[in-house]
Amino acid sequence: MTRVLGIETSCDETAAAVVGDDGGAPAILSNVVLSQIAEHSAFGGVVPEIAARAHVEALDGVIEAALAEAGCTLSDIDAIAATAGPGLIGGLIVGLTTAKAVAAAAGKPLVPVNHLEGHALTARLTDGLEFPYLLLLVSGGHTQIVHVEGIGRYARWASTIDDALGEAFDKTAKLLGLPYPGGPSVERAAASGNARRFAFPRPLKGEARPDFSFSGLKTAVRRAATELAPLSEADIADICASFQAAVTETLADRVRKSLERFRKEHAALDEPALVVAGGVAANQAIRTALEALCGEEGFRLVAPPLKLCGDNAAMIAWAGMERLAAGLAGDDALSFAPRPRWPLDEASAPLFGAGKRGAKA
Numbered sequence: 001m002t003r004v005l006g007i008e009t010s011c012d013e014t015a016a017a018v019v020g021d022d023g024g025a026p027a028i029l030s031n032v033v034l035s036q037i038a039e040h041s042a043f044g045g046v047v048p049e050i051a052a053r054a055h056v057e058a059l060d061g062v063i064e065a066a067l068a069e070a071g072c073t074l075s076d077i078d079a080i081a082a083t084a085g086p087g088l089i090g091g092l093i094v095g096l097t098t099a100k101a102v103a104a105a106a107g108k109p110l111v112p113v114n115h116l117e118g119h120a121l122t123a124r125l126t127d128g129l130e131f132p133y134l135l136l137l138v139s140g141g142h143t144q145i146v147h148v149e150g151i152g153r154y155a156r157w158a159s160t161i162d163d164a165l166g167e168a169f170d171k172t173a174k175l176l177g178l179p180y181p182g183g184p185s186v187e188r189a190a191a192s193g194n195a196r197r198f199a200f201p202r203p204l205k206g207e208a209r210p211d212f213s214f215s216g217l218k219t220a221v222r223r224a225a226t227e228l229a230p231l232s233e234a235d236i237a238d239i240c241a242s243f244q245a246a247v248t249e250t251l252a253d254r255v256r257k258s259l260e261r262f263r264k265e266h267a268a269l270d271e272p273a274l275v276v277a278g279g280v281a282a283n284q285a286i287r288t289a290l291e292a293l294c295g296e297e298g299f300r301l302v303a304p305p306l307k308l309c310g311d312n313a314a315m316i317a318w319a320g321m322e323r324l325a326a327g328l329a330g331d332d333a334l335s336f337a338p339r340p341r342w343p344l345d346e347a348s349a350p351l352f353g354a355g356k357r358g359a360k361a
Ligand code: KG4
Pocket: 011, 012, 138, 139, 140, 141, 142, 165, 166, 167, 169, 170, 181, 182, 183, 184, 187, 278, 279, 280, 281, 282, 283, 284, 309, 310, 311, 360, 361
């Protein structure tokens, strides 16, 4: 069996995992994720310096725990894969430097991995999905649709022109005084709210271009909250439900454009697939809307289990394993420098305002 140790430290999760492949179905042998939510919650968001320090303190123990849980030692590991970008530079340095040290000391190959590629390839680990497929990546730092043709072969078809979707959830939560991280808080509050009370905008809905926009929605939420202040619990629930309804409707409208394009470009595929990945993919209302959209368009929706939606190291180990198997692990990995900005599709120019929070997914 080939075993790869994965390390992920690009944002506020310190994570290590071991993935094994014996030629049959790949297996997650361990998946340890230590969240820093408690460290950052007082600040209402991730503080880069606090994150970097917390990674330094936790990473060795998290790696040990991942090896122990997988029932192996470093000598049973065939390669080490670590997130080398995009993300917060402090965390990337901690994870990649640790990975280099472990790889050099154990005499194992190192594979520097693009965090977005980890999200992009997760569906092949969990569902054995074949190329090509369409990926909707929705997280705190990214909202994009990527045409996934093969390992390292990605074309961005659509992107946000302003805020990422997770960022819109986080800002809405903050505005309403709901706890960080915002996405789950908004989803929880929305469950008891009236989605029809506020007619929030559906940005770009009906437009021919396939891109996304969420900043107008956030502004509309702020206006409603300011007008109503002080907010009752019912007001907050209604705003969250109305916000989530606007998000799901506009998301489905935007994603449909790319499904139609994929369908045209791959007319021979019997059952084309849409993969949804990234932290926001944990949202049940969004999953339900995408499920309905895929049903209408003749697509299969592949959504990873919740613990593989958010940041984790199993996806990094798996991307490393895929790269090794494809002969694309890269040369000279020990001198690879972390890349805070590292688009999956290097050929596509960033859209105006997109990813301004730090190109993190
Ligand atoms: O991919 P991810 O774990 O990491 C980064 O973006 O760094 O995504 C985190 C994002 C946050 O914005 C969080 O609020 C959002 O995913 N999120 C959600 C939900 N769970 C997490 N958004 C909406 N609904 C959720 N249930």
